[in-house]
Amino acid sequence: MNMKLDFDVLVIGSGPAGMTAAIYLKQADRNVAIIDGNAPGGQLNRINSIENYSGFSKISGPELAFNMFNQLQDNKVDYKYGKVQEIKKESDYFIVSTEKEIFSVKAVIIATGRNPKELGLENEKQLLGRGISFCAICDGSLYRNKKIALVGNSKETLEEALYLTNLVSELLIVIKEEELIECDLKDKIINNSKIKVINNSIITKLNSEDKKLSSIIIKNIKTNQSEEIELSALFEYNGYQPNTEFIDCLKNNGYIVVNQQMRTNIKGIFACGDVIDKEVYQVSTAVAEGAIAGLQASKYID
Ligand SMILES: Cc1cc2nc3c(=O)[nH]c(=O)nc-3n(C[C@H](O)[C@H](O)[C@H](O)COP(=O)(O)OP(=O)(O)OC[C@H]3O[C@@H](n4cnc5c(N)ncnc54)[C@H](O)[C@@H]3O)c2cc1C
The missing domain is CATH 3.50.50.60 (FAD/NAD(P)-binding domain)
Known part of the structure; x- marks a missing residue:
């Protein structure tokens, strides 16, 4: 050479x-x-x-x-x-x-x-950093005392949820399964009064106001019923x-x-x-x- x-x-x-x-x-x-x-x-x-x-x-x-x-x-x-x-x-x-x-x-x-993989929803890319996040440690403090949701059912999701409960007022975990993943954090999540698990559900739509995430639409895959939930942030754990x-x-x-x-x-x-x-x-x-x-x-x- x-x-x-x-x-x-x-x-x-x-x-x-x-x-x-x-x-x-x-x-x-x-x-x-x-x-x-x-x-x-x-x-x-x-x-x-x-x-x-x-x-x-x-x-x-x-x-x-x-x-x-x-x-x-x-x-x-x-x-x-x-x-x-x-x-x-x-x-x-x-x-x-x-x-x-x-x-x-x-x-x-x-x-x-x-x-991290996105969920593939309309608007998702535009709302990145404007309510959509993949990282609790990076963005969690932006949502101090706010209501937020996490989507995903991995141990990482539960770790991130526990970290975020120290900052936010209310935290939803949206999972498409019936139950949270079996792991050592499951009981801590279930016993945390700030956390509510929404099971059998997927997110179908992201709504925004002033170019920021304002609410999500979730659909129960068993009943097919949809519901709008107002919140400030969605943390995604989708692989x-x-x-x-x-x-x-x-x-x-x-x-x-x-x-x-x-x-x-x-x-x-x-x-x-x-x-x-x-x-x-x-x-x-x-x-x-x-x-x-x-x-x-x-x-x-x-
Ligand atoms: C929330 C979370 C919690 C975790 N907790 C733990 C834990 O408790 N214990 C544990 O052991 N592991 C944990 N992990 C996993 C651990 O972080 C990873 O396994 C580890 O960081 C992998 O290291 P890596 O060097 O392979 O890749 P990465 O850490 O992903 O680094 C890859 C680097 O490549 C750069 N890069 C990408 N594409 C290009 C390109 N085209 N050109 C130039 N640079 C590029 C990126 O900018 C990045 O800096 C966790 C991960 C996450 C997300």
């Missing part, structure tokens, strides 16, 4: 997986950069309290993100801002493009995580969509398929963290996969 490349490895995404991969690469003396279109930390910035990450009995997501970013800086990892739009393979290197920049690199690690639109590689439901070495089906492209097809989507697994991807990418460029 005669061309001078910008980096040995470009890590895309600065959540826990990407930051860990970059640290391992830097400590192996590789010329590595990490790029992200948002603030470092990824989903960590949305987590109120993490109580299952080894070494910390309890730590807030933003604090853990800050610690990881400090470590990245201590290791002098080159940090770039930008949203990656395309990865193209040239003979034995890759061209990675953002809106403004182009990088040529020997190997790529994709650690772009996943984003996730992996951020993989910029890469054409082997995927399963949009999630990147990797082997145990975090290799994708394209030689020189690795993936780790929430963006890959796997069972457990947690900080600890993201960090572990980041370490493997970093070490394997380091081996690959030899």
